[in-house]
Amino acid sequence: MTEQQYFDQYMSRELADSAKRRKRFSPSKLIIYLLLVFWALTTIYPFVWVILNSFREKGMIRKDSFSVPWPGSADFTMDNYLTAFERADFKNAYINSITVSALVTLIVIFLAGLAAYGMVRYRFHGRRALHLMILASMMFPVFSTIIPVFRLQVVMGLASTGNRYLSLLSVVLPQIAGNLSFAIIVLMGFIRSVPIDLEESAFIDGAGVFRIFSKIILPVARPSFATVAIFTFLWSYNDLFTQTFFLRYPKEKTITLLLNEISSQAGVNYGLMAASVVLVVVPVLLVYIVLQKNIIKGMTIGAVKG
Amino acid sequence: MKHVLGNKKAITLFVLPALILYTAIVMLPVIWSLYYSLYSGSPGLKWEFSGLKNYQTLFKDKNFRDALVVNLKYIAFVMMGQVGLGLALALLFRFWLVRFKNIVRTLVFFPVVLPTVAVGQLFAKIYEIQPNYGLLNSLLDNIGLSQFVQPWIGQASTALASLIVMDIWVAMGFYAVIFYGALLDIPSDIIEAARIDGCSAWSMFTRVLSPLLRPVTITSLVFSFTGTVKMFESALALTKGGPGNATKSLSMYMYNVSFSYSKVGYGSVIAVFIFLLCVFGSRIIHKFDKQI
Numbered sequence: 001m002t003e004q005q006y007f008d009q010y011m012s013r014e015l016a017d018s019a020k021r022r023k024r025f026s027p028s029k030l031i032i033y034l035l036l037v038f039w040a041l042t043t044i045y046p047f048v049w050v051i052l053n054s055f056r057e058k059g060m061i062r063k064d065s066f067s068v069p070w071p072g073s074a075d076f077t078m079d080n081y082l083t084a085f086e087r088a089d090f091k092n093a094y095i096n097s098i099t100v101s102a103l104v105t106l107i108v109i110f111l112a113g114l115a116a117y118g119m120v121r122y123r124f125h126g127r128r129a130l131h132l133m134i135l136a137s138m139m140f141p142v143f144s145t146i147i148p149v150f151r152l153q154v155v156m157g158l159a160s161t162g163n164r165y166l167s168l169l170s171v172v173l174p175q176i177a178g179n180l181s182f183a184i185i186v187l188m189g190f191i192r193s194v195p196i197d198l199e200e201s202a203f204i205d206g207a208g209v210f211r212i213f214s215k216i217i218l219p220v221a222r223p224s225f226a227t228v229a230i231f232t233f234l235w236s237y238n239d240l241f242t243q244t245f246f247l248r249y250p251k252e253k254t255i256t257l258l259l260n261e262i263s264s265q266a267g268v269n270y271g272l273m274a275a276s277v278v279l280v281v282v283p284v285l286l287v288y289i290v291l292q293k294n295i296i297k298g299m300t301i302g303a304v305k306g
Numbered sequence: 307m308k309h310v311l312g313n314k315k316a317i318t319l320f321v322l323p324a325l326i327l328y329t330a331i332v333m334l335p336v337i338w339s340l341y342y343s344l345y346s347g348s349p350g351l352k353w354e355f356s357g358l359k360n361y362q363t364l365f366k367d368k369n370f371r372d373a374l375v376v377n378l379k380y381i382a383f384v385m386m387g388q389v390g391l392g393l394a395l396a397l398l399f400r401f402w403l404v405r406f407k408n409i410v411r412t413l414v415f416f417p418v419v420l421p422t423v424a425v426g427q428l429f430a431k432i433y434e435i436q437p438n439y440g441l442l443n444s445l446l447d448n449i450g451l452s453q454f455v456q457p458w459i460g461q462a463s464t465a466l467a468s469l470i471v472m473d474i475w476v477a478m479g480f481y482a483v484i485f486y487g488a489l490l491d492i493p494s495d496i497i498e499a500a501r502i503d504g505c506s507a508w509s510m511f512t513r514v515l516s517p518l519l520r521p522v523t524i525t526s527l528v529f530s531f532t533g534t535v536k537m538f539e540s541a542l543a544l545t546k547g548g549p550g551n552a553t554k555s556l557s558m559y560m561y562n563v564s565f566s567y568s569k570v571g572y573g574s575v576i577a578v579f580i581f582l583l584c585v586f587g588s589r590i591i592h593k594f595d596k597q598i
Contacts, residue, residue, distance in 0.1 A: 032402055040413045042475075046428045046441070111324045118320025122313070130325070135588040137332045138532045140581055147342070147570055148335035151349075177331035180324060182529075189525070209316040238421040240539055259423050270431075277424045288419045292412055 047281075054080050054274035080275035087272075088258050089250070090279060096247075097254040097283075100168050101236040104175045108232045109225055111176070112183035117213055119184070120191045121199070138181035142174055146245055149174050153246075164252050171246045175236050183228045190224040191217060226294045234284060255280050336581055342574035349570060360575040370576065372551050373559040380470060380555065381534040387474035388533075389526045392481025393519075397511075399482070400489040411486070414479035426543020429472045433458035459545050462552040469553050473540050477533065481526050488522040489515070528591050535584060556580055 057077050084090065119127065153159035159170040194217070202212050218225070243257050253261070259280045263273055288295075346356040364370055395414060399407055417425065434440030435457045439447060443455045458468045492515070500514050516523075537555035541547055547554035547562075554562075556576060564573030 029402060032398065036398070036403070036406075036410055040410060043413050043416055046432060049431070049441070050428065111327065114320045115324035118317055122317045122320070124314075124317050124321075130321070132588060133328065133333070135528070135591070136581075136585050137328065138528075140332065140336075140584045142536075145332065145335035145339065145577070147564060147574070148338035149331060151338075152330070152335070173331060177327060180327065184324070185525075185528075209313065210319075213320075234419050238423075240421075240423055240542075256421055256423055259421070259427075263423070263427060273427060277427050280421055281424050284419055284421065288416065292415070295415070 050274045050277050053270060054278045056080075056271060077271075080271040081279075083272055084262070084275045084279060088262060088276075089253070090255070090258065092251060093253050093255045093258045094283070096164075096168060096252060097237055097256070100171050100175070100243075100254065101233045103168075103172050104179065104236040105229050105233045107172070107176050108179050108183050109229050112180055112187055112228065113218070113221075113225065114213075115180075116184045116187035116191055117217055120188050121196075134181045134184055137177070138185065142178050142242055146174070146242070150245065159246055160248070162249060164249070167247055167249070167252045171242055174242050174246075175239060178239070178242070179232045179235060183232060186228050187221065187224055190221055194220055223294065226291070230287070230291055230295050234287065237284065255283070339574045339577045339581075342571055343578050345571040346569070347571060348564075348568045353571075356571065360572050363572065364575050364579065369551065369554075369559060370556075373554050373556045376466060376551070376553060377535070377537055377555045379466065380473075380537050381531065383470045384473050384477075384534045385527065385530045387470065388477045388481050388530050389523070391474060391478045392526065393485050393523075395478060395482035396485030396489055397515075399486050411479075411483065414482055416479065417476045418480045420476070422539040423543050425472065425476055426540060429468070429544055430459065433468055435460065460549060462549050465545050465549060465552045469541055469544055472544060473534075476540070477530070481530070484522060484526055485519065488519055492518050524591065524594050528588075531587055531591065535580070535587065556583075 055076055055078070057079065119131065150159055153170045153173070158166050158173075161167065198216050199212050202216060207215070237254075238256060240256050240260060243254050244260070247253060247257060259276050262276045343360055344355060344357060345353055346360065347353045399411060403410065430440075432441040433443075435443055435455065439455065442458065446452060446454045456464065459465050496514065496518075497510070500510055505514065536557060538557045538561075541553045541555055541558060545553045547558045557580065560573050560576040560580070563576060564570050
């Protein structure tokens with residue numbers, strides 16, 4: 001059965017279920033809806049609040065941070081955004097962030113796809129040990145190995161050279177190692193759930209291992225790959241620690257680093273803070289809104305099932 | 307199929323690239339840390355061989371013990387909160403929620419994708435007391451509970467709890483979606499059959515759903531453990547480890563020791579300890595997971 005058919009089956013099952021239940025309506029349901037609405041508000045409200053405040057003068061935020069600064073009213077200002085762009089090189093930072101995260105994502109899904117397939121479908125010595133290592137290294141915080149990794153990269157001539165591209169590359173390597181485990185585990189979970197029959201018949205028809213991998217596994221596992229890719233991209237974009245450690249020159253700064261810097265410099269300038277938070281969150285928000293169906297679909301269909 | 311399953315060339319090509327990367331960036335540094343842990347000072351700065359002295363210091367170090375306690379509390383509460391509430395939400399989506407299911411799911415999942423620094427800034431504003439009340443304190447003030455208005459992240463007694471609430475809020479949507487996927491996998495026939503047999507909601511959960519959800523629960527616990535044992539960024543973004551040492555985790559302490567106090571040798575001992583904690587944790591989880 002293909003991925004789409006699985007999904008359709010779930011959906012129809014679910015629709016039939018909810019049709020049965022739609023007839024009843026009880027007070028307990030009302031309470032649950034109220035709770036959910038309240039809770040949904042708590043996830044949205046902070047953002048609305050930050051976005052509103054990013055368009056106000058800092059003095060106004062202190063006085064009354066809950067009124068709405070309508071465009072055109074005396075309260076409304078773009079100054080915070082202008083200051084943010086003036087003080088920091090956002091364009092450069094966006095380029096840096098996207099370069100790093102895109103590279104990390106591509107390499108991670110490539111390596112993790114191969115490794116997950118090898119781990120699930122083949123039997124070899126040290127497989128269990130390797131699996132344990134993947135689990136352990138997923139838990140192992142990046143920062144506890146960062147000093148040796150840093151020195152290793154200095155020896156290799158990657159880190160602290162002052163060259164922008166080498167520095168970006170020096171962030172990419174530890175980030176790959178940090179995200180690879182999650183990717184392998186998620187993809188292993190999915191590949192395990194794919195029936196082996198298809199591959200067997202392809203093998204009998206004379207297809208080689210890589211043909212099987214690229215023509216059968218890759219298409220079937222596309223939603224899982226998409227999920228892994230999205231998470232890797234976002235985690236890499238959001239990862240402050242590695243970036244702080246390896247990127248020290250202004251031209252190498254990424255978006256998250258800029259926000260952290262501004263937040264320690266801005267002090268009580270909440271307007272500037274709010275504007276920077278908005279500038280950092282906007283790309284993430286766009287990725288999420290465009291891809292959220294894929295994320296949730298990929299995760300719901302066996303992607304993350306160990 | 308046997309020939310294929312034992313194909314050495316294929317195995318090498320599939321697994322080797324990832325293995326090389328792991329060895330270079332994870333395993334080698336761990337061994338390197340072990341070696342560093344036998345030295346005092348920092349490379350290039352009073353860097354002398356000191357044997358096992360760092361390990362002896364570790365057991366007497368009160369700051370280390372405090373960080374360990376903070377970290378363990380954090381792991382316990384955040385794991386329970388994330389996985390427990392995630393499961394509760396998934397049950398809601400599956401069995402109660404009829405309308406707006408997609409909207410609610412999208413909203414619940416939203417915090418998962420946000421940068422930690424941004425979340426930290428948001429919650430700092432929510433918990434704020436000065437110069438004016440943040441969201442939480444003004445809410446308490448407005449509904450007549452002004453005696454509870456307090457500097458949530460500014461005092462040692464509530465800082466860790468505030469941080470824990472934030473991290474549960476961030477990640478519960480992630481677990482809700484994982485559990486929801488698993489609940490959709492359970493055939494409706496089983497649930498219907500149990501219903502017809504007069505199964506109450508509680509025994510439905512404990513007798514029918516829980517056993518079926520076991521594998522996914524273990525996966526969730528693994529993810530949650532791996533996330534919480536690393537406790538670093540969210541604490542840095544919200545409280546910077548303070549006030550005092552109230553939210554200082556093991557990795558933060560390690561970072562301070564290595565970089566602020568320039569004792570890379572001693573920092574490496576803490577790194578080794580964290581590594582052992584991770585191996586121990588993964589062994590325990592491994593025990594529960596027969597599938598591997």
